[in-house]
Amino acid sequence: MSKTVRIGCASAFWGDTCTAAAQLVHGGALDYLVFDYLAEVTMSILAGARMKDPQAGYATDFVEVLTPLLADIQRQGIRVISNAGGIHPQACAAALQAACDHAQVPLKIAVLLGDDLQPQLKNLHGITDMFDGTPLPPVCVSANAYLGAPGIAQALALGADIVITGRVVDSAVVSAALVHEFGWSWHDYDRLAQAALAGHIIECGAQCTGGNFTDWRDVPDYEHIGFPIVEVSADGQFTVNKVDGSGGLISELSVAEQLLYEIGDPRAYVLPDVICDFSQVKLQQQGKHQVRLHGAKGLPPTDRYKVSATYPDGFRCTASCLIAGIDAVAKAERVSQAIIGKTAELFSQRGWAPFTDVNIELLGSEATYGAHGQRHDTREVVVKLAVRHPSKQALVLFAREIAQAATGMAPGLTGIVGGRPTVYPLIRLFSFLIDKSACDLSIHWQGERHTCALPAAQALVTPAAPIDPPKTTGRADASVPLVKLAVARAGDKGNHSNIGVIARAPEYLPWIAETLTPEVVVDWMRHVLDPVHGRVERWYLPGSHSLNFLLENALGGGGIASLRIDPQGKAFAQQLLEIPIAVPQHIADQFN
CATH class of the missing domain: 3.30.1360 (Gyrase A; domain 2)
Structure with a gap:
């Protein structure tokens, strides 16, 4: 029987369920267990945490979830790959090593470094946003390159049982395992594209097993939803499945929704190791809760990494309350405008700048639908007032003035959510491209530092021209x-x-x-x-x-x-x- 590799994903984001890892370890017959924790917002949260505590800056959930499973992972020979390191992978590794030592489970941990560009920002010149061309902000709280799979694969080759990374592209935790297991060349772009597709399908956890699916009524047992497993062959083709008896649904349509998720141009989905063409990918039901995918094609990657930096841009504050009763929408409109008007007047009296931005949404009145909203007679709405200002002091005043509306404005105002609202720094994303040579990739393994060399670059190839959809035949009546x-x-x-x-x-x-x-x-x-x-x-x-x-x-x-x-x-x-x-x-x- 030809070799296959089974990889399960136990986390789609920092804060995902704590039950998925145990489900996959105990019932998945896995070769690899992977975790994805890092969204764009997560890096700025972790940066803020590390400023308060030098040992913080990683996804603590990872250590907490993995600790009770360490003995089972060792016994089954499951290898673990995760980007839980955030902006402090070494602290994450130290915490997990302490857990292994306490459990007397001698698993070998490797750490991939090189994505953190924060120390280098002051030496970078001419950096502009890749979308709108604006210059790099003077102060950034985080700056991390999206690394690819080679460093992880090298750590596996060194013998690591667990590989912890900082920022890598989400699919890299799967691609690296497959390149290592099958010995694929870094220039075998079609197989790399299939590997990236496998990683892409499972990187959002239960989103390919019935979570967030249009036909939600057809999805059984949300309470015990199964997390995804890919079983991959040496040619790169794979099936998606889940643990027998778990909840959820794996169908061509539920998996296809994830195929298109956040890929932009499907003929040129750009990753650090390959440019993927997913336009010809086919999905075939292979039995209950099992779908096969094939047809991804690949082209040589560019010589640059995408970098996501985050920077502070003033402050934000959000207040929510319920307004109920007759003419609830009209009352909510007047009250929200009055609160903004009153606080804006107070700002002016103190010589402060006006609000930078104001967003008023009357939830329950189909406010998010714009002109397509149909509810005009609702008798209860939640007023959501969100504002932005350069000064924290101004928004503290705004937050203090919300409560007065309960006794000084329209009837039926109640339930101020969470009491007086809190003022937070507003963090923005700044994305740019940088030469791969600017990142010094290394693996920290058993007290030694191993340099990580990237594959030799190959000439870029123009992606396939777009294809027009088929024309209709007949009359639409x-x-x-x-x-x-x-x-x-x-x-x-x-x-x-x-x-x-x-x-x-x-x-x-x-x-x-x-x-x-x-x-x-x-x-x-x-x-x-x-x-x-x-x-x-x-x-x-x-x-x-x-x-x-x-x-x-x-x-x-x-x-x-x-x-x-x-x-x-x-x-x-x-x-x-x-x-x-x-x-x-x-x-x-x-x-x-």
């Missing part, structure tokens, strides 16, 4: 909402939203594409797009009968800076699924 014809999922990258739309059947795709043009999506989602810089791109993926949309500048500043209730655009796909699609009557009749 009816319409149905998009959700009848497709599933969809939204994700984010910086200030951009990515919405993947997958046809439920291949014959639906031409009709979806006919209606769902970039211009139509701009009009439908106008309420979230920046009025000046907002735009929409669309790509067709023939392998999965799907369309991928990138909504540029649609998140009000992005996940860590936006004042919106939905700063990552997680609900955007749900809004798009209501758009009417013109179809022939015989298709519409299928849903009657």
Whole structure:
């Protein structure tokens, strides 16, 4: 029987469930257990934690979750790879080593370093944002390059049982294991693309096993949802499955939603080790809760890393309260405007600057739907007031003035969430590109430092030209909402939203594409797009009968800076699924 490698992912973000690792270790028959902890916002949180405590700066959940499983991991020979190191991988390794020593389980731990560029920032010149060209801010709290898989693979070759990294691309924890196990060349780009695809599918944990799935009613047992496992062959093809008896759902559509998640241009998904073309990837159900994926292609990578830096930009404060009763929406509008107006007047009297930004959302009135909102008669709304200002002192005053509305403004105001709101620093993301040679990669292993050399670069190749979706044939004389014809999922990258739309059947795709043009999506989602810089791109993926949309500048500043209730655009796909699609009557009749 040909060799396969089984890899399970136990974490999609810092704060994910503590139950996944035990589920996978006890029931997954794994070769590797991987954890992904680092979102863009996480690095700035960890940087702040380390400023307060020199031994902080890593995902402490990792050590807590792994400690009770150490003996089982050693007994089964499972190797562990995680980016839990955050901005202080060595402290993470020290904490885990202490846990191993206490449990008397002699696992060998390696640490990959080289992603942290914070000490070098003052020596970098001419750095500009990769999206809008603005210069590097004078003060950054973190700056980390997205490393690839070679350093992790080298640590595995040295004999590490556990590899801890700082910032690496999410899929690298899977790619490295596969390159190590199968001995693939770093120039075998098609296999590297398949490895990256395997990592991409499971990097968000239960999002490919029924979590966040459009057809949520079909997903059983959320309480015990299974976390994903990929079983990969030497040719790079793989199946996605989960522990027998666990909850959730693995189907072509649930996995396809994750395939398109946050990839932008599917013909040129840029990673440090390979540029992936996922446009021809095919998904095939292989049995209950098992889907096979193949067809990813790869091109040589660029000679640069993407770097995510975070920097402070004033302060933010968010207050929420309930307003109930007759004309709740009208009362909420007046009260929220009065609070902003009063505090702005107080700022002026003190000689302070006005608010930098104000965001008012009346939750329950379909405020996030813009012009598509349909609820105008609701008798209860949650007022969410979010504001930004250069001065912490000004927002402390704003926070203090909220409570007066309970006795001095409209009736029915109650339930100020969390009491007086707290003022926090507002952290923004700054993304740029840097030559790979600027990063000094090394592996710390059993008291020694091992230099990590990158594979020799190869000439870049132009990605394949985009393919137009098939044209419709026949007459559209009816319409149905998009959700009848497709599933969809939204994700984010910086200030951009990515919405993947997958046809439920291949014959639906031409009709979806006919209606769902970039211009139509701009009009439908106008309420979230920046009025000046907002735009929409669309790509067709023939392998999965799907369309991928990138909504540029649609998140009000992005996940860590936006004042919106939905700063990552997680609900955007749900809004798009209501758009009417013109179809022939015989298709519409299928849903009657």
